[in-house]
Amino acid sequence: MCRSSSKISSKISLLVLLALLACSWFSATAMAVDLQPGRGIADLERHLSFHGDPSARLGTMLRRFRDGAFETEMKASPRYPNSAPIVWAAVEIVNATLDDGRAPDPFVVTLALALPTAVDIYVIRESGFTESLLNYTARQSFVPEDHSVTRLRTPQFEIAPGETVILMAKLTFGPIQSFNLALETPVELEASAFSSGIYHTAFYAFAIACLVFFFGFHAAMKNWIGFTYAVLFAVALGFIAFIDGLLFRFLYPDAPQWHSLAGFGFLFALSGVGLFVAGRSMRLDGRETILSLGVSSLSVLSVIGFVISLYSPGPYTALAAYILLGLVPVTTFMASNVWRRNEGDVQISSMIVAAISIVCVIGVLAFAVMGWANNSVLLPDAVKAAFAAMLLATMTSLTVHMMSLRRNHAKAVKAQIAALQEEARRSQELLEAEQNYSRARELASLRQRQLATASHDLKQPIASLRMSFDSISAEAAPELRSRMREAFDYMEQLSSDYLKQTTPDMPEDGEHEQSFADEGDPDKVEEAYELSLVLGTILQMFHEEAISKGLALHMVASSLTTQVPALAIMRIVSNLVSNAVKHTLTGRVLFGVRRRDHHAIIQVWDTGPGMSKAQRLAFRQAYRKGAGSDGHGLGLAVCFDLAKQHGLKLDVHSVPGKGTRFDLHVPVSM
Structure with a gap:
């Protein structure tokens, strides 16, 4: 029983020893790769085996490789903490080309490894002779001969037909551990570089x-x-x-x-x-x-x-x-x-x-x-x-x-264009409405100005006529005088009401600067007449009023003639004389004609309160009047507008507290 057990144990031990020898032989032969004639190995890294001892030397690693201590899985190890990992890689290469006396085949080893810290590549021949093919370190200057585009490369070396060599590489990685190792012929290297x-x-x-x-x-x-x-x-x-x-x-x-x-x-x-x-x-x-x-x-x-x-x-x-x-x-x-x-x-x-x-x-x-x-x-x-x-x-x-x-x-853009088109349509409608409104407003304003001017111009003849009637009706029957006074009161009240109705409530600066004159065609040629005819009529109109106020009203006659429409001269001068009589409290009012070269100047003088420069400018505008005036502020505005319409020049000279003088420049007929 003991002998049989001993025999069984011996057989088992023999089988285990044979299995270990077979595994050792298989692992040693599995690392060898055969070269085909005239061809390299593009994916040599598939045949590599690795060892992760960073401190071992080449001789030690060669012995371990031959002893089968290398592994197929790469496990890089750093020499020191926080340092670059290092790995040894090795492969046995057999040139399977028939040894028929041909020359050895040239080869180049290329390494595609990004940012390596150091790379050492060796080839060990069967005789034990070791060639150092590449010694690269990131601390050295750039050497073009060690590079093929972006890859590292070794110089050419030869492997004779039938020769077996061991290729070993010590790789000190940088941040990247993926690489490609290739054995290429010079022709393959040139093609891959291209x-x-x-x-x-x-x-x-x-x-x-x-x-x-x-x-x-x-x-x-x-x-x-x-x-x-x-x-x-x-x-x-x-x-x-x-x-x-x-x-x-x-x-x-x-x-x-x-x-x-x-x-x-x-x-x-x-x-x-x-x-x-x-x-x-x-x-x-x-x-x-x-x-x-x-x-x-x-x-x-x-x-x-x-x-x-x-x-x-x-x-x-x-x-x-x-x-x-x-x-x-x-x-x-x-x-x-x-x-x-x-x-x-x-x-x-x-x-x-x-x-x-x-x-x-x-x-x-x-x-x-x-x-x-x-x-x-x-x-x-x-x-x-x-x-x-x-x-x-x-x-x-x-x-x-x-x-x-x-x-x-x-x-x-499309929506905006549609909105703009709609807005343009509404704007066009609004513009047409505004234009219609403006035309209607202008027409109403024109009628209002005409009514205001007519009412203003009628007040002066009515007042003058009333005074004349009072002077000649002293012996008339009381009943007749009463009816005539009622008639004059009615006409004065009617004229005043029209003026009030046509006067704006709140006139602003720059408003009502439009013309208040409506004399028809200013270019119409009139027959020549003496200026004294017009001035005499004005004297009769305001003589009684001046006497009633205790003023002296004098006229300087002239034989000069003009073709300016008589009504325009009448309206301008009558307004000026009316204002002079109205605002002069004591003294006199003088008006008449002076000759200056080829034109005449109709002057109106008074000894009234006078006007400042600001007042002279303000009274040129309609509805502007003095603080103590009970008028409507139209007189001077009408005068200046009539003068401008007929091409006449009207100047005013005034000294506050002393009086005022108006000069109306009128062309004379030869």
Whole structure:
């Protein structure tokens, strides 16, 4: 029983040993990759195995690789906390080309790894001879021979037909751990470099063209929020160029110390500008809210993070930058909700853009923080894809927004045109009504002026006639004198009533400046007559009134003749003499004619109270009278209007307290 158990145990141990040997052989042979004649290996990273001891040397790692201690899953480890993670990668390559005496095949190793801290690539031959193909560090100046567009490359090395080599690489990562390792022939390298150059040229040309359009459009529309979003995209494009190494190549190839400063500067600038713009977009009608102030204040964290990166650059600082960057699309989505509440569904496109941005940015951050397991998509390519997606989404949103604005503008313009047409129709009707009203008002005003002038002119002859009748009716029967007085009272009362009815209640400055003269055609040629005929009639009209007031009324006769309508001269001079007699308390009133060259001057003098300059100007207007006057303020206005209508000149000279003189310039007939 014991012997049989011992035999069974021995058999089991033998089987376990054979299984371990088989697994060891399988793991050792699984890492080998065969080269086809004249062809490289574009996806060499699929065949790599990894070891995460950052402190081990090349010899130690080579021995561990041969012992099968490497693993197929990459686990990078930092040498110190908050330092760059390091990993060793190795693969065994067999040149399966038949050894028929042909020359060794040339190859180049290319590495697509964004922002590496250091890269060392070795090839170990079967004889143990080790070649150092590449020793790159981010602290050295830019070496064009170590680069193929955006990838690192080694010099050419040879693998003879049938030869087996081990390719080992020590990768000190930066913020990105996704990479692509390829073994290429010189012809394949030239073709891949050409296609990579075309790809990057097309991408940057597209991005720059879109940004130029963004800047121009938002500047023309004076949309400063949109302009700052264009600035945000420009910063993002600069960061992509930094990841591709283009800034290092073209801007500061001899200053590698700026590399870390530029990288963290772009990261924190992206988050800072994005958070600030999102906060500004959350204002309501230009007013700050708690939400807008809170989001805008988060941009201060980006400034603080950048200051920290100057003293402690590393994965922890980069992680803080990624977190702030991840807040940008979230706050942008919140801002788009505010826009939609304020501006309606026209801003629904902004929400779509924000949603796409969230997906893209979170995906890119997942690449950066966790890496990509099988490196099927490199992080720089993912960043470019996310950038292009957001750029296209923003362009689409802008186009949709412009179309919506155009439609709304067209509707608004159409409605405004209809409103303007309706307003124009109402204005036309109102204008016609106003014109009809103005014509009716002018006609009524004309009739009112004519009635006022006639009533005013009738008062003086009636008063003169009454005085003349009183002087000659002393011996008439009392009954006849009574009836005549009643008749004169009635005519004076009727004239006064007409004047009161045609006098405005509240005359304003500048009103009633229209003519009160209505003498027919002023250009009508009259027969010549002597001025003394008119003046004599006026003397008879006011002689009795002057005597009744104790005034001396004198006339200076003249033989000068004129063709000015006699009625106009009569009305002007009679009004002047009437006013002189009315307002002169003591003294005399003198009127007559003086000759001056080829014209005559009819003068009216009085010794009344006189007028100031302001009064002389005021009395030219209708319905303006002195404080103690019981008239209607029409006399002087009628005189000046009649003189102007007939081309005559009427001047007034007056000294307060001494008297007044009126000069009427009249042309004489030869």
